[in-house]
Amino acid sequence: MQRRSTVARAHGRTDKAGDRVRRPRQRWCRVRVETDAGAYLASLELGSVGLRELVDDERLYLGLWNAQQEGTPGVEEFVALHKGSICSVVEVGEERRGPLQQEA
Numbered sequence: 001m002q003r004r005s006t007v008a009r010a011h012g013r014t015d016k017a018g019d020r021v022r023r024p025r026q027r028w029c030r031v032r033v034e035t036d037a038g039a040y041l042a043s044l045e046l047g048s049v050g051l052r053e054l055v056d057d058e059r060l061y062l063g064l065w066n067a068q069q070e071g072t073p074g075v076e077e078f079v080a081l082h083k084g085s086i087c088s089v090v091e092v093g094e095e096r097r098g099p100l101q102q103e104a
Contacts, residue, residue, distance in 0.1 A: 031090060037085065044062070062086065
C-alpha cells in the first residue's frame with residue numbers, strides 16, 4: 001500500500017504516479033456586497049466553485065478579505081457577514097492573487 005505524505009493529504013491529491021501534488025485552484029474576485037447595514041467592497045475566495053454556489057451553500061457566513069465598508073475610512077483584513085443580512089453580491093472584478101499576498 002502506497003501512502004501519501006501528510007502534506008499531500010492536507011493540501012491536495014497525488015496523481016496516479018504519486019509523485020506530484022495537484023492543489024485545488026484558488027480563485028479570487030472583488031465583490032460588492034450589500035447588507036442591511038451598508039455595502040462592502042471586498043475580496044472573496046471562490047475556490048473551485050462559482051459565486052452563486054458559494055453564496056447558496058449551507059454555510060451561514062460569507063468571509064470577505066480586505067473589506068472596506070462604504071462611507072467609512074480604512075480597510076478591515078477580514079469580515080464575516082451572516083448570509084441572512086446580505087441583500088446582494090455582485091462581482092466587480094477578478095484578482096490574480098489572494099488578498100494576503102497583495103502588495104500595498
